Amino acid sequence: MKELNTTEYKLVIAHIYVICSYIFALFISIIIGFIFRFLHPLILVLIADLAGTIVIYIIGMIAKNSSFYDPYWSVAPIIIASFYIFFPYSSNVELIRKIIIFILISVWSVRLTFNWIRQWKGLKHEDWRYSDLRIKYGKNFWFFNLIGVHLMPTFVVYLGTISLYPALSLGAKSFGVIDIIATAITLIAIVIETLADQQLHNFRKTRENPQQIITRGLWAFSRHPNYFGEILFWWGLFIFALSANLGYFWAITGPFAITLLFNVLSIPLMEERNLNTKPEYARYKERVSKLILWFPRK
Numbered sequence: 001m002k003e004l005n006t007t008e009y010k011l012v013i014a015h016i017y018v019i020c021s022y023i024f025a026l027f028i029s030i031i032i033g034f035i036f037r038f039l040h041p042l043i044l045v046l047i048a049d050l051a052g053t054i055v056i057y058i059i060g061m062i063a064k065n066s067s068f069y070d071p072y073w074s075v076a077p078i079i080i081a082s083f084y085i086f087f088p089y090s091s092n093v094e095l096i097r098k099i100i101i102f103i104l105i106s107v108w109s110v111r112l113t114f115n116w117i118r119q120w121k122g123l124k125h126e127d128w129r130y131s132d133l134r135i136k137y138g139k140n141f142w143f144f145n146l147i148g149v150h151l152m153p154t155f156v157v158y159l160g161t162i163s164l165y166p167a168l169s170l171g172a173k174s175f176g177v178i179d180i181i182a183t184a185i186t187l188i189a190i191v192i193e194t195l196a197d198q199q200l201h202n203f204r205k206t207r208e209n210p211q212q213i214i215t216r217g218l219w220a221f222s223r224h225p226n227y228f229g230e231i232l233f234w235w236g237l238f239i240f241a242l243s244a245n246l247g248y249f250w251a252i253t254g255p256f257a258i259t260l261l262f263n264v265l266s267i268p269l270m271e272e273r274n275l276n277t278k279p280e281y282a283r284y285k286e287r288v289s290k291l292i293l294w295f296p297r298k
Contacts, residue, residue, distance in 0.1 A: 014122040018068060022075060025055040029079075041087060042165055045080055046158055052076070053154040057146055063123060066130040066149050070120070073157055074112035080161045081105050084168035093244070096175045098168055101240055104186045105164075108233060111190070115197050129269060156261050160234045160254035163241035171244020178243035186236030192218065192293070193229025200226065211278050221293040223284070224270070227262045228291050234258045267291070 029052040036044050053072065060068035085098055126134075130149060134141045199217040207214075218225035234255040241251045267290065274281040287296045 011122045014120075015117065017063075017123065018071065021056060021059045021068060022071070024059075025052040026079065028052060028055050033083075041084070041169065042162060045083065045161070046155075049076060049080070049154055049158050050151065053150050057150045060150075061142065061145070065123060065126045066134075066145055067120060067125065067127045069150050069153075070127065071113050071116050073153060074109045074116070076154070076157060077161050077164075078105055078109040080158075081164050081168060084164050087169045092172045093168060094171060094173065094175050097171060097179055097240065097244060100175075100179070100183055101164070101167055101237070104183070104190065104236075108186075108190050108193075111194055115201075118201070128273070153261070156257045159257045160237065162251040162254050163234075163237040163248070165241075166245035166248040166251065167237070167240040167243075170248075171241075173244055176243060178239060182236050182239035182243060185239060186233055189229045189232035189236055191229075192232065193226050196222075196225035196229060211280075213274070213278050213280050213284055215284060215288075218293065219288075220296060221289065223288050223290050224262075224267055225293060227267060228293060231255070231259050231262055231291075263291070 029048040032051040033044055033048040036047050039047070053069075056069050056072055060066050081102060085102060130145075133144060133149070137144045196218045199219060200214055203214040203216070203219075222228055238251055238255045241248050271285070275285070287298070289296070
């Protein structure tokens with residue numbers, strides 16, 4: 001058996017640290033959920049979700065690494081989905097819809113979490129966005145970190161998971177054409193995001209210098225195909241909600257908020273960094289669609 005070197009050993013310990021942190025956060029969320037079990041499920045999930053986020057925030061502050069929060073985006077939805085599936089009043093919900101949604105969310109969750117794991121280099125590795133914010137806000141970083149980095153994304157993802165409540169706990173309607181459309185959209189979204197992330201991963205391993213930009217594969221048709229796949233995934237879940245219970249049409253606030261988050265915050269931040277660090281990016285930006293996969297301009 002191959003022995004781990006010092007770097008590999010530290011990375012393993014770091015991942016164990018993160019896993020234990022999330023187990024503890026889940027434990028606290030369950031306790032909070034039990035205390036507030038008399039509330040409406042949507043309110044109960046929100047409170048428990050925020051409690052888990054605060055636990056990860058505190059651990060991240062102790063470790064001086066806000067990247068501890070990054071897996072939360074992909075981990076929380078599968079836990080929320082599990083709660084709705086086993087919710088006492090969900091026994092009359094169409095079983096095939098439950099199974100398909102859970103499989104899709106599980107595949108999405110595992111893949112996205114794996115993508116973070118293979119990029120994270122350990123306790124001393126913090127995403128550049130957080131490092132920049134830490135310098136920008138100085139002593140006030142703790143507040144921006146809590147609100148902007150942790151609680152705001154948690155709330156946005158929570159809005160996205162509202163679609164799961166009618167789809168997994170209330171929807172007694174038979175599995176139909178709209179569900180098939182939702183399945184196709186969600187599956188296509190996962191495939192797009194998977195291909196985009198893998199293409200980017202392969203490119204980063206083989207590029208000659210960090211100033212190079214990826215222009216192959218899906219990245220020839222969109223500057224942010226991974227974000228496009230992520231956004232499309234949440235719209236797919238919303239269509240499941242519509243099929244299950246039209247009364248929850250207002251759950252559109254979820255995919256709308258996620259679309260807004262990427263277009264107003266994530267993409268502009270990434271674009272600014274790329275324009276400042278990659279000389280070829282300005283020309284690439286002129287030719288290639290920002291988000292939706294489309295033919296490049298000549």
